[in-house]
Amino acid sequence: MPHRKLIARLQAVGGLSERDKLRLARMPYRVKSLADGEYAVREGDKPGSCIVVIEGFLARQRVVNDRNQISSFYLPGDMPDLPTLHLPIADCDLCSVGSSTIAAVPHSSLREMMAESPGLTHVFWRETLLQGAIYREWVENLGARQALGRLAHLLCELTTRMEFVGLADNGSFRIPLTQQDVADACGLSIVHVNRTIQELRGLGIIEWENHILTLLRADELQVVAEFSPEYLHELNPSRGSVSKAGLGF
Known part of the structure; x- marks a missing residue:
């Protein structure tokens, strides 16, 4: 069930009320299994849903000067394309690393939950900020370390x-x-x-x-x-x- 790892992730970094956990447990979703190298999202797509990683890893990647550059890995519980709620065009590929399982949650359902719960609005906003913090750490890691x-x-x-x-x-x-x-x-x-x-x-x-x-x-x-x-x-x-x-x- 996709909500279990998502709840664990959001609880660890943002905190959730029991009512918000119940909302997440009831959210609609569509499960898809991905083979190694299969794309969940392609650059330029206009997704109508957000992905929750259930099993396996996804990589955010782009080809830069004929070289593939991975800029983040996403683990069970992560929502790698949460920004598409407000930025409708995907700016990178999301690709499965090894086999993985994902769940797609409609944007409309996420917006409805956040309209009902300021707590979920806060925790999803916090999650996007954390993704940005991880990205900045990766930039510094690549630029400053051997x-x-x-x-x-x-x-x-x-x-x-x-x-x-x-x-x-x-x-x-x-x-x-x-x-x-x-x-x-x-x-x-x-x-x-x-x-x-x-x-x-x-x-x-x-x-x-x-x-x-x-x-x-x-x-x-x-x-x-x-x-x-x-x-x-x-x-x-x-x-x-x-x-x-x-x-x-």
């Missing part, structure tokens, strides 16, 4: 966001990314990505086998990445000290 820091930062962010929706188990989760996906997200070549992953493995900081990523020493990865989770704006940022799974929460 390869090791870029990759480490990406892994810290993905782990933290997976924790928000209960999909990271003791610092370990399934990550469908290929080395090409990482290269497109970090502005690196595949060869450079491979060397950087091997460096992190050699330091004993991560394990990454068969699409399962495990942070062995999350605190050290955080230092390499210069990672601070404040830009993700979780409402309960004090769940524990830095640990293998906690990343500072």
Whole structure:
């Protein structure tokens, strides 16, 4: 059910009343399964609905100077095209990374819910602001860090966001990314990505086998990445000290 991860995501970053949770649980939707590389939205589309990621990953991407550039990954619970409620033309492609499942919620239903609930209006607005904050962090990551820091930062962010929706188990989760996906997200070549992953493995900081990523020493990865989770704006940022799974929460 698409509302479960969406509620978990919005609860983590915005807070929800019981009545608003019920509204989300009752929202209409249409489920679609996507194969690896299949598009959910194409640049220039005029969507009449917003997507909720149920399973898997989506990537926001554009081709720039003949190179594919990924500018964000979207995880279960995320609504990657929420801005289309007010910006009707999609400005990027949304593509499935590995297989994924999405739900399309009509714009009309979302507008109706927000008209009934100032709380939902607030939390959806907050979610669009958080997407902007993540985007700015990615720009700074690409512009200011070397390869090791870029990759480490990406892994810290993905782990933290997976924790928000209960999909990271003791610092370990399934990550469908290929080395090409990482290269497109970090502005690196595949060869450079491979060397950087091997460096992190050699330091004993991560394990990454068969699409399962495990942070062995999350605190050290955080230092390499210069990672601070404040830009993700979780409402309960004090769940524990830095640990293998906690990343500072």
